[in-house]
Amino acid sequence: MTKIxxxxxxxxxxxxxxxxxxxxxxxxAQQSLLPKPKETHFAYLDSKLKxxxxxxxxxxxxxxVLRMRKDSLIWVSISKTGIEGLRILVRKxxxxxxxRLNKEYKSYSYAALSKQLNFDLxxxxxxxxxxxxxxxxxxxxxxxxxxxxxxxIKQKEKNIQIHNYLGLQNALLEQLILRDxxxxxxxxxxxxxxxxxxxxxxxxxxxxxxxYQQEGINRATKVHINHVKMLFTNEALKFxxxxxxxxxxxxx
Numbered sequence: 001m002t003k004i005x006x007x008x009x010x011x012x013x014x015x016x017x018x019x020x021x022x023x024x025x026x027x028x029a030q031q032s033l034l035p036k037p038k039e040t041h042f043a044y045l046d047s048k049l050k051x052x053x054x055x056x057x058x059x060x061x062x063x064x065v066l067r068m069r070k071d072s073l074i075w076v077s078i079s080k081t082g083i084e085g086l087r088i089l090v091r092k093x094x095x096x097x098x099x100r101l102n103k104e105y106k107s108y109s110y111a112a113l114s115k116q117l118n119f120d121l122x123x124x125x126x127x128x129x130x131x132x133x134x135x136x137x138x139x140x141x142x143x144x145x146x147x148x149x150x151x152x153i154k155q156k157e158k159n160i161q162i163h164n165y166l167g168l169q170n171a172l173l174e175q176l177i178l179r180d181x182x183x184x185x186x187x188x189x190x191x192x193x194x195x196x197x198x199x200x201x202x203x204x205x206x207x208x209x210x211x212y213q214q215e216g217i218n219r220a221t222k223v224h225i226n227h228v229k230m231l232f233t234n235e236a237l238k239f240x241x242x243x244x245x246x247x248x249x250x251x252x
Contacts, residue, residue, distance in 0.1 A: 040131045040200055042070055044237045048229040051078075055221040066130070067237050074127065075239040089241045092123040098242060118183040118212045120160055125178075132173050132191045132203045134164050150174060172201070185212035197230045 045068040052061050060080060067075040074090035089096040095113060097106045114121045128135045136155045145152050151166040159182050165175035176189040186209075193204035208223040 039133055039137055040202065042200060042232040043234045044069055044232070046231040046233065046237055047227055049225055049227045051226075052224040053222075056219060067239060068127070068130070069237070069239070071127070073239060074123075074130070075241070087241065089239065090123065090126060096241065116214070117185065117210070118214065119178075119180050119185040119187060119210070120158065129176070129187075129189055129208070132189075132206065134173060134176070135162060135178075173203075183213065186210075197232055200232050202227075202230060 045066070047066040047068075049064050049066060050061065051064055053059065062078050062080045062085075064079075065077040072092065074088075076086075076088040076090070077084055078086040078088075083100075085099070085101045087098045087100070094110070095108045097108075098104075099106070108116075110122050125135055127133075134153070136157060139153050139155060143154050145154075146168070147165070149168055151164075151168060151171065153164040153166065155162040155164070159180060161179045161181060163175075163177040164173060165177075166172060167174055172194055173191055175191070176187075178187045180186070188209040188211075189206055190209075191203040191206045194201050195204050196202075205224070205226045208221075208225070210221045212219055
């Protein structure tokens with residue numbers, strides 16, 4: 001090889017290296033500018049809240065006790081006028097309900113419940129909705145834009161379109177919209193009044209709006225949630241539940 005050829009080859013290699021380094025630096029700089037959404041980390045949650053439930057069939061206010069073992073179990077007790085009417089146990093594979101007023105016990109697989117609501121549900125989604133976390137916390141700059149003075153992160157999981165709206169300054173989740181492309185059903189959540197509970201920042205109230213079709217009829221359900229008491233702890237909680245008249249209690 002001639003010295004001239006070697007010189008040109010060396011310059012070409014150096015040029016490629018410089019371009020690579022500049023591209024990497026720009027990508028890292030752009031990545032550092034991306035918002036870092038809040039994720040709620042804890043072992044157990046013990047909460048008391050008030051809800052306003054509205055649908056075509058029913059409209060009521062109730063007091064709720066909500067307990068959670070992170071990434072594992074959700075326990076809910078719903079009472080009206082001081083009397084417990086419904087107890088719910090949400091596991092990663094199924095949902096169980098005891099209707100004390102009508103003395104009925106029901107269990108649902110996520111597949112069956114998704115078919116009934118015409119919306120793809122799973123445990124992870126339910127937990128994220130209750131905690132105000134993004135269902136898919138990982139994203140890149142291609143999915144990010146700004147809209148109405150908020151960050152908008154567009155994502156997709158199977159047939160579900162996900163729009164996450166975060167505060168421009170604090171990157172807190174303000175609104176979450178999920179739409180099922182197959183059924184066109186949608187779930188919208190609006191979070192507000194974030195407060196610190198110890199070191200954990202959590203939305204004090206939020207609004208849930210579910211729109212779906214059932215037997216060809218458009219239906220809508222709205223739930224307004226207001227947290228009254230909140231405790232995040234590492235101490236194990238109890239999750240009492242009577243399944244089909246046989247005493248059972250979910251514990252750590």
